[in-house]
Amino acid sequence: MFGRPRKTFARLRTSARAKASSGPARRPHNLFEAAAVYVSARAEDDQDRIDEATGWVSPEALSFGVSELACRAVVALARERDESPRTVARALLGLPVA
Structure with missing residues (x-):
């Protein structure tokens, strides 16, 4: 009774393994790669x-990665310009200095 479904499942499982092992070994993209490509x-x-890039990670992970990239960019620009991160962030967004 269960012989036929078991054989079908075993054939599908073997086929999936063969496909996975025949392709090039590719590592998954991480959220920071996705954020860098996206931005x-x-x-x-x-x-x-x-x-x-939006297909590489979940929307939540992409959002976190973009946020982290923005923070790092503002800090790097602030150091380069010898200004505070707040001043740089406001300038990038076109906001008046508070």
């Missing part, structure tokens, strides 16, 4: 790369 693609208005 640079947005800056260049490259919709294909934007779509690609």
